[in-house]
Amino acid sequence: MNQTKKILSSLLLALGVTFFSYCSSSSDPNYAWLMSLASGSTAVTAPTGTTDxxxxxxxxxxxxxxxxxxxxxxxxxxxxxxxxxxxxxxxxxxxxxxxxxxxxxxxxxxxxxxxxxxxxxxxxxxxxxxxxxxxxxxxxxxxxxxxxxxxxxxxxxxxxxxxxxxxxxxxxxxxxxxxxxxxxxxxxxPSRASTIRIPAEDYYTISFEDLFPKQGDADFNDYVVRSYFEEDLNAAGEVARIRGYFTHVAKGAGYNHTLHFGIPGASVTSYSLIHIGFDGTTVEENLSGVGPTMTDLQVLGNSSTTIPSSNASRSNTTFVKGKTAKLEVILASPISKLILGSAPYDTYLSVINTGKDIHAAGKYFDANGKDIYRDATGFPWYLLVPGNFQWPYEATDIRKSYTQFQPWYQSLGTVDTDWFRNPITSEVFPSTP
Known part of the structure; x- marks a missing residue:
């Protein structure tokens, strides 16, 4: 309303009168005329004077x-x-x-x-x-x-x-x-004005080690999913809706898994979830639900059914994509991104064989403040990488596949920040976009 008053005052000043002397109440026909200028075809301002x-x-x-x-x-x-x-x-x-x-x-x-x-x-x-x-x-x-x-x-x-x-x-x-x-x-x-894609181009590759809480072999191909997100924002830049896209792209493990999604900081009105088959077009399932919260929605089912090939073997290097899930979440009210957190929010893996969940580091801590999802050496079971990350072959340590990886994490991320763009090609699965 402050902007409307500024607009009306500007109009009246241009006419040589003041707001209060020209129209003193909302019943005044002059007020109604001016208000009509501030809605539908809304009055806005254009610059005068120097533009410094x-x-x-x-x-x-x-x-x-x-x-x-x-x-x-x-x-x-x-x-x-x-x-x-x-x-x-x-x-x-x-x-x-x-x-x-x-x-x-x-x-x-x-x-x-x-x-x-x-x-x-x-x-x-x-x-x-x-x-x-x-x-x-x-x-x-x-x-x-x-x-x-x-x-x-x-x-x-x-x-x-x-x-x-x-x-x-x-x-x-x-x-x-x-x-x-x-x-x-x-x-x-009025609840939406723009859409932001995250990441701005391509997608994220999320790679899991599934032996939590035991240390794995650090090949980060036990379960791999590609994902990207869209946020519908209101005029203030708050998030009103979230859309997520998840495609299963590797399963280099004997265990089976399900993929889950949560946005713990937000209240939810409703959601819709579509499952797409191996051909990338056929709708296999169309689900919907309501809030008020969303912390553990299963977005992809048993991994023994969601991908036709491991996509991690040196003996079979033909890349075949798995099934895709498309999710849209309508929030109960727009929420600040500072409260919501950043994509992929809380996308996590549930391991059917062990009954354990695997989340990103930095999200969950025990009573002593220790990060639950970093092992005794500080290593995670979860990596999120921008773009077409080529994960290591089965039983190949990521430090061998990406020689910059160890200097990167030992420097706490201050050097070799592009490590994931420079694989040793003979040590990674040749995944394609």
Whole structure:
């Protein structure tokens, strides 16, 4: 409503009168006329005067615990101010360069619009070897752009002061969420404005060792799944819906398993789950359910039925994809990404033979504060890797397949951050995208 008052005041000032002297109540026909300008075809502002941006940079480099992460989550805190007041509805977007050869556009990893205090908060997740992101802030149709080296940055925190004010123009905002229809991916749904894909390109490969709590052979091919996610965000950058895609791609183990999914920090209204057969198109099962929580949803069934080949043997190197699950979750109310956490959220493996669950490191701790899912040497049973990770052959230690892996984790992730892109090809299964 503050933005509406600013808009109405701007209109009235342009007419040489004040808001309170011109229309004193909502029953005044002049008030109704002005309100009609602020809905449907919503009144917004355009710049006048010089278009300079002043920026106070308070980016942070707070150390984070190393838990064998191959991705990094960075928080965002931006405030936009004009000479009169905070700027409500200013677009803030973070993008990364496309890794696809010949691709012209950057990929968005964060997008939100400032609130009545001119503030945007949230987070985004990128590959661990990404060195630069691009920040763009829009104010009254003008743009502040900056490339940011994020090698050691954990929080992008900036106050952006603009030297110009605005005149009134007209745009269409059909759902009244403050986002123009021309920028709104869901122009008739006020709970959603944009969609972020995670990762921005390709997918994650999640590789498990299944002997927990015993140490495994570190080949990380006992159960392998490819996954990617989409988050539907509202104008504030909060998550309203989540979609997840999971394809079983390797089973180099004698044990059988089921794959599960949880979002412990969110309340759920409903979900839908579709299972796709080996051909990648045939729907085998279409399930649905309701909340209020989701902590242990089984997304793929017994691994003896979800993949036709181990995809881990040196004697059979023909890669064959397994079955796919497609999940959509509608949240009871939009939730901040800082509370929700980053994809793949709590995607975990349940081992049928042992009755044990295997989660990512850094999520669950015992009464003494020890990470449950790291062994006595600090090693995990779970690895998440961006893109087409080529897992080791059966019984081949990952340290032999990826010579940069050991220096990477011994340095706590400070060197060889691209280790997963450089396999010894004779020691890994030749999986294809």
């Amino acid at each position: 941006f002043g920026v106070d940079i308070n980016d942070e480099t707070t150390p984070v615990d190393f838990v064998f992460d191959t991705t990094r989550t960075i928080t965002v805190n931006i405030q936009v101010l004009d000479p009169v007041a905070p700027v409500d509805g200013s677009m803030v977007q973070v993008t990364v360069p496309s890794a696809t050869p010949g691709a012209a556009n950057n990929k968005s990893v964060f997008k939100a619009y400032s609130n009545t205090s001119g503030e945007v908060t949230g987070s985004f997740t990128i590959d661990g070897d990404t060195n630069t992101v691009h920040l763009q802030v829009e104010a009254y149709g003008k743009f502040y752009d900056a490339d940011i080296n994020i090698v050691s940055v954990t929080s992008i925190s900036r106050r952006i002061s603009i030297s110009f004010t605005a005149n009134v123009t007209q745009i269409v905002d059909s759902d009244g969420d403050g986002v123009p229809d021309s920028e709104d991916l869901y122009p008739l749904d």
